[in-house]
Amino acid sequence: DAKTTQPTSMDCAEGRAANLPCNHSTISGNEYVYWYRQIHSQGPQYIIHGLKNNETNEMASLIITEDRKSSTLILPHATLRDTAVYYCIVRVATTGANNLFFGTGTRLTVIP
Amino acid sequence: GAGVSQTPSNKVTEKGKYVELRCDPISGHTALYWYRQSLGQGPEFLIYFQGTGAADDSGLPNDRFFAVRPEGSVSTLKIQRTERGDSAVYLCASSLTRDTEAFFGQGTRLTVV
Numbered sequence: 001d002a003k004t005t006q007p008t009s010m011d012c013a014e015g016r017a018a019n020l021p022c023n024h025s026t027i028s029g030n031e032y033v034y035w036y037r038q039i040h041s042q043g044p045q046y047i048i049h050g051l052k053n054n055e056t057n058e059m060a061s062l063i064i065t066e067d068r069k070s071s072t073l074i075l076p077h078a079t080l081r082d083t084a085v086y087y088c089i090v091r092v093a094t095t096g097a098n099n100l101f102f103g104t105g106t107r108l109t110v111i112p
Numbered sequence: 113g114a115g116v117s118q119t120p121s122n123k124v125t126e127k128g129k130y131v132e133l134r135c136d137p138i139s140g141h142t143a144l145y146w147y148r149q150s151l152g153q154g155p156e157f158l159i160y161f162q163g164t165g166a167a168d169d170s171g172l173p174n175d176r177f178f179a180v181r182p183e184g185s186v187s188t189l190k191i192q193r194t195e196r197g198d199s200a201v202y203l204c205a206s207s208l209t210r211d212t213e214a215f216f217g218q219g220t221r222l223t224v225v
Contacts, residue, residue, distance in 0.1 A: 038155075041218075042216075042218060043116070043203050043205070043216025043217050043218055043219055044155060044203070044205075044216045045216070046213045046214065046215070085154075087154055099145065099157040099160050099168055099170075099171065100155075100157065100214070101157070102154030102155045102156070103154050104152075104153060104154050105154055
């Protein structure tokens with residue numbers, strides 16, 4: 001699976017949109033972009049995933065560039081409960097199992 | 113319960129002892145995974161079960177680590193001759209199939225003293 005690069009940490013004001021970037025310049029055509037987050041002392045939680053089209057669910061939006069070399073996770077109205085480490089993961093969904101490579105992620109702090 | 117359950121939540125053991133960590137996956141989930149997370153790091157994959165069989169154990173660090181899932185549901189991660197470097201949070205996850213969303217438990221914090 002291709003590796004990803006994320007900023008170590010970010011701050012966001014409560015109520016504002018949080019935009020978390022991820023670079024995956026070596027992504028292959030059959031690799032998906034997954035996002036998980038981990039709130040302190042809890043297990044990781046699935047957020048969203050996509051292949052090439054932008055995706056939106058009740059938690060977040062995922063914007064993938066046309067060349068698929070980078071993506072952005074958007075939390076539209078960040079709350080204090082969104083403070084967590086966010087992991088961007090690239091994997092082949094259809095042939096691989098969920099043996100995910102997490103990396104060190106981005107620590108997002110939502111500020112009151 | 114509705115989620116993945118791991119017991120115990122905390123375990124302190126002496127160097128050289130044997131420990132077992134238990135994972136109860138979500139009912140009906142065929143795939144089960146074990147991860148290990150050291151302080152300040154992301155989770156690292158250890159082993160993946162599809163049903164009763166270990167489909168991928170490439171993440172197990174050495175032969176002191178072993179995991180079973182005899183009836184395709186509950187899984188036990190076993191660590192022999194524990195070392196201080198084994199101290200970490202051990203996370204279990206399950207998914208309905210191997211390709212669908214994985215749900216994680218709260219983890220077992222293992223401390224080897």
